[in-house]
Amino acid sequence: MTSQRQSPVYRSRLLQPASERQPDTHPLTWRLRDDGQVVDLKDYESKEGYCAVSQVLSAHDPQSVIAVMKEANVRGRGGAGFSAGLKWSLTMQGGDMPRGYIVCNADEMEPGTFKDRLLMEQQPHLLIEGMILAAFANNARYGYIFLRGEYVESARVLTQALAEARNAGWLGPDIAGSGFDFDIAVHTGAGRYICGEETALLNSLEGHRANPRAKPPFPGQSGAWGKPTVVNNVETLCNVPAVMLLGADWYQGLSGGRTKDGGTKLYGASGLVNRPGLWELPIGTTGQEILDRAEGLRDGRKLKAWLPGGASTGFLLPEHLELPLDFDTVGKEGSRLGTGLITVVTEDQSLVSLMRNLEEFFARESCGWCTPCRDGLPWTVKLLLGLERGEGEAGDVELLDKLAADCGPGLTFCAHAPGAAMPLQTALRHFRHEFEQGVHYPKGKAHADPIPVGQV
């Protein structure tokens, strides 16, 4: 660019200075540079980089790595919160079982989530090291980083880092003299939120439409090309090197009594806050502390509701700000921790409009495989558009209840429909009056007709 004018170029950044980030308290981010430049191989190696690979590949066996990961209870940071160690322990290996794949889910597309981008753009070697350890534990022969197509900078940085790692002998045959061989390729996608669903991701990796697969068989039994396959999120894999170096007890202790979950979490805040951003904090940090770090809401606005971890999580209220943000606590409040990056909704913002936006997203991104999702979500959008314009009909809010229930867990192949239902159900529970205000009184003639033919 030749002009002198400042363009609003977006840069991923962590809002914590290096002085706050220490190796034993900030395993994910302590190596990040204050200037935001990439931690390259030399820099990474000077900061204990690949130490875990050297130690583990020479002194451990796969089962002992899995045992440490199980004990540390690193819960899946993509949002599901399933123990990575437990997942690994279910991977088929040994005997006649062919060596399979490690697939890193780098398809970050959950609305409100911008954490994996930072890890990939600024610190690619931590992810690569985590993948090598995961491959060793699961006897994988090859790894893929399934990266969303729009993350152009991540693709550039990762490709360069993979070449660096290969040249230094951290990838390829006989890694660090251990006899273990493994390599990684970057696989870039071409859009569609559903690719982040573990089994849809495998179909996409194989070059098909990203429709989810029935489970069982689980990917650990039969994944990519029918081989045992482990799919883990970027942040989950980035936790592995420190867990292997410092141990399960250390990892468990990181949350410091806030919760029974262990480790740290990349938390973030977006929406109308003064300082939207990203921080590595102990898991179990409260929503209030995150909001404080974001320096509160803009222009003295008041908080109405918040999503704890993306579009597919349920709405929480201001009174929930004091709760520790961990998987179980948030689950008990009828929501999910999800990705842990909170989205705030202020008093002056319409829940009906936001819900319409969210359901437009889920309707557009449905792969179309299951009826409640393919047909129910556009219907939901239609009803919400009517309510938003004040043209809703009596019975519309109850119909939304029903459509959301039809998208509940277990009624479709994957978690897309339940993900669309959860924010709607919680919004209807907490803010029903807003939806009811959109119903037109007296009743429109259209509703007398059994076929819904409103003006929408």
Next chain:
Amino acid sequence: MMKQTQPSNQQTLATDGFRLHPEDEAAMREEAGHYEQPQAACIEALKIVQRRHGWVPDGAIPAIARVLGVGPASVEGVATFYSLIFRQPVGRHVILVCDSSSCFLTGFDQLHQALSDQLGIGLGQTTADGRFTLLPVCCLGACDGGPAMMIDDDVYGPVGADELPGLLEDYS
């Protein structure tokens, strides 16, 4: 016994005069080598064609199918599923404007309006001079910079409506 002919739909399909560039064909074959089965290179093959032509012309579908040794319907099925594969011509620059929740809450409507006003087109359309195509996109992962958008490979955010004219100037 009747003489059976081999199924030969790949040979008889019209390619509308489309010719795969030899470099592109080589790149596709190399991509296919990264996977157990060549079908896996399908999305990348479509992207290779798109990088050269700006979009995926009809004739490219059977051409890719031939290179990968898969059916054309399978390639077309993939091409029409993914939102970043364009099966119609697009402008020289593609603007992806994020319409997901965080950007919705921080000014998507205003940004969308300003883009539409300035370009004279709506979402899914291309300017008459073929310079810009405007498309909505899933959360860009730039929520701390909402409202956000991408122009080609560049991410911008937060983008104020008043900053748009200067920003668009850089893309001729």
